[in-house]
Amino acid sequence: MTGEPNPLGDYVRARRELVTPEKVGIPVSGARRVPGLRREEVAMLAGISADYYLRLEQGRDRNPSVQVLESLARALQLDDDATAYLLRLGADRPRRHQRRRARKETVPPGIVKLVATLPLPALVEGRYFDVLAANALATALSPRFAVGANRLRDLFLDPAEQALYPDWEKAGAGMVAGFRESVGTDTDDPRFIELVGELSLASPRFSRIWARHDVEACEGAPKHIDHPQVGRLRLNRERLGIDGTAGQTLVIYHPDPGTDSADRLALLASAVQTPTAPHATTAAEQARADTDSPDAVHGHPKGVSGKSRS
Structure with a gap:
């Protein structure tokens, strides 16, 4: 042993x-x-x-x-x-010790289209909190809400991302607990090993929180954001599991109607240049490029389940 x-x-x-x-x-x-x-x-x-x-x-x-x-x-x-x-x-049962290949996560094409057409900040997170798709308003809310970014890495290593959250340390602890719950016992996945190793070396705070082994399901909750252009926002964050995927989540931010936050989000939306056809950054192109990949998700567009990802 x-x-x-x-x-x-x-x-x-x-x-x-x-x-x-x-x-x-x-x-x-x-x-x-x-x-x-x-x-x-x-x-x-x-x-x-x-x-x-x-x-x-x-x-x-x-x-x-x-x-x-x-x-x-x-x-x-x-x-x-x-x-x-x-x-x-x-x-969990002991696994054979063999090298695993990192598995590519691909957003179902129907979800890419949905994200692009939503009038609210929306993005798709993968199992390891990688941003797999995002619309223009989400990227306007935070430049780190963009395809290729990782929510966990940005929150612990990017001072600009930390500045968005009045209590980023509490937000970080919650995200680490949600990450551990999301990964579960699949700790020999190369993506998991890479991300935890990088953050453990680069962020003493992450290392301390990770050592606690806190576990918490990622659920919808109000979030406070200090936006550099429009000021303080109080937004409800909803997390919806995407059917037919291994842990992908549709994340949507929305304000309470008639509030200052609703007015400020509308101001931010008006500043976002809207193309003739709705577009979710580069996620649609990425999904099309991945269609021929053996690891891609094939078949008809998948839907969104009303159950929050745990």
Whole structure:
């Protein structure tokens, strides 16, 4: 087992270190050498032996029962998203160690057309938060909302992107948690390895947040943006899963009607040069160019599901 990835053990260890004895009603006396709970304390709270918990954390036992995982989730005070993630880790089976090719993500042509015609800022995010399509108003909202950009990389490495968000550090923590939930147990994907490795080296803040193993489903929520041209905007962000794709999401920003944000977004829209035919930056050309690719999504245009991507 030595040297093999141990995602289950890494996860419970990280979460154990974030739970204080006071949170679970364990009295504290004297100095403690470890942050959070001790292994034997987690085992006691979960109703399993300390030796068995140690084997789980060290990766010497990788197939715990659902009951054991649910007991650990309660002991570690995991919410529903984090519990679901823990169950997926426990159900994961060792993979053969073979080099995988990065798989190209292609937006269904019908979604490209939809994004181009929407009168609101709209973009398509891939599983790893790459921007796969965007309309002109989205790019006007942020120049980083453009095909080829990566939302996670930009938020942690681009000061101009950070300046858009009044509380970019909170936004970054939420995005990292959503990224981990989106990827799940598929951590041997080359795109995942490349992105996490780059950010871990370039951003100490990302590295600290990543080490916490936070997990949170990406859902629609109000977002505040300090736009350099039109000022403060409060926009509702909706995230809709795209049918027939491996984790692509249609992201739409819209203001509440009759608000200052609605007026400011309309002002921004009026400044965007509208071509004769609606156009979603270079995404349509990219989709056509990818049609002959063996990794492209073929068939009729796919639709959008009303379920938010988790």
